[in-house]
Amino acid sequence: MVWHDGLEVSEKPYAIASSDADNIIVLAGPGTGKSFSMKRRVARLLEEGVKPEQILAVTFTNVAVDDMHQELVGMSVAGADKLQAQTLHSLALSILSRHHVLSSTGRNPRPLLEYEKTPLVSDMKAHGGKRKIDKMINACGTLWQSLVPAQLDGFCKQELDAFHPDLTSWLVFHNSILLEEIIPEARGYLERNPKAFEHSEFEHVLVDEYQDFNKSEQEFIKFLSDNAKVCIIGDDDQSIYSFKHAHPTGLQEWMDDNSGHVRFGIDNCYRCPVKIVSLANALISKNITRLPKTLQPRLEKGDGIVDIGQYHSLEKEVEGIVSFVKECVDEGINAGDILVLAQRKEISTPIYERLLEKNVPVKSYFRETALKTDLAKERFSLFTLLIDRNDRVFLRWLLGSTSSGNWYAWGYKKLRAYCERCNKSPFQALDEQRQGIKTISGTDKLKTRFEEIFTYLEKLDAISSVEEQLNELFPKNEAGLKLIRDDALRLLEADNSCSLQKLYKALLAILSRPEVDDEGQKVRIMSLHKSKGLSSPITIIAGCLEGFLPKHPEPSLSDNEQTKLIEEQRRLFYVGMTRVKANPDEGKKGVLIITSSISMPYATAKRCGLNVRSLQASRFLSELGNDAPAQQVGISVKASDLF
């Protein structure tokens, strides 16, 4: 297949894919084919003989990376398999792992898992309570990622300046790095080493979803582009990641910095039906801070169907959605064509469960981690030590996990001081103590705990088959181990002769990055965030309540911050509603259903910070313009109308 197959020479995707300009930027709304154009551009470069190693194509999420690979491999473009298509994080990780970088930064790029933060926080307690330490770590993250040296999250600079070195020294001692540090570290390396070859490693740099990257990430991209032709793609109206300090104004800044750039806009929305384009335009025009643009509907997409319904109670809303979905599936609609978006688990979980009960094929994308239970954490940590006794973080976790919340921080401090003095690893030091070679004062509890750990490791080591080892680590009858056991056994099944090391690596990869997507024969239930980049003929947005979407305001925010937050929530809703894909030729009209309810159990409302006495539909429903249908009672559209 050739890169321009199916592209009209007169249309934008062709122009974008074929442009030879040094710096190009594509600013376009949802459903306009931005990512599609980027893929074609990559295909063109490969076909013209640019070496795949010299093309960097970055996107924000793993899902988008997989998507790009699939597309290119599907087009059977030579070199597609060798293409550096990856997330910015994976690129930064691999750069940090290079020998010359490693020796320069002194940081082992071994990311700390979320649960490993617990002992870290305990070891930092000289700086305050758990809540405070958590906040300070976040504040450091803000600092690294947004590169704003002002005072942050209520902490003064002094306080953070005192905390930061301790945090770093803990991480360095434990040979690990925080996830939030990875790109800032890589960026810092490139900044300190302007002659590093990484600056000119790529001939072409293509970046999708630029508005989702934070300042540090955008600068990292810039450093990687010294020698490259750059293609930036983004949409400030779809910026929904402020919690990770996304910097959508970077789009404008990029244009200001690259004065000779060529700018493309694509107006045509090739995805949504006409009516939904109109609603989306009306909604997003309420945002003050945005680059001006208007989506143009394509008449051949048809009007589409929009239904806005309200129920008396959350229970009824769930019931209404479930029976509508069931009706659709019974009418022969492919379950994979139905997408249910909900902002909270309180809404998604009952919908998911009721659909399961009714035997509707359904998949929930709300995070459920295999490492949720203490037992799973414990066994996985032991598994790690079995593979690598020098993993200091997991040993640290295990040493404190049986304490009653203090993680034996005091004893561990003694141990760490001893290790630093004698230049020994904690495992080594504790093992010498176990054998009676040395005594480290103040570490009685740790000594006992280490003996337990050591004995268990010996027991595991003595087991000869991988399968038996897994059965010992993750026994069948333990409910808390079910998820991780299933993952491990699935891996073993896929490769029966797999070594324990290899299996561990694969398991770690799955655990830190779940969601291996399946075929698409199921009703999908997910958050609005997750839906970005997807499309679906029937999209239901549930729980459209004031307090959920937009979420409840935090009293601590200033008016300005409040407005920003509302605007982001509006973009979130905008992203959700523009998932609807019309395909009239296949009988898919494109359906958007929005529901809300006006009462819910007291406990549920309380847990979500809502006032149960004053539930009302989202303010965004009144911002959809003149083409919006009136709110009805319940879902009034019938499955049979959808053909």
Next chain:
DNA sequence: GGGAGAGACGTTTTT
């Protein structure tokens, strides 16, 4: 180091 009782706080999400 551990337990009881009082008080704070609550989401979504990426890597």
Next chain:
DNA sequence: CGTCTCTCCC
């Protein structure tokens, strides 16, 4: 309303 965190006392 629950769960997690903090404080106080043994």
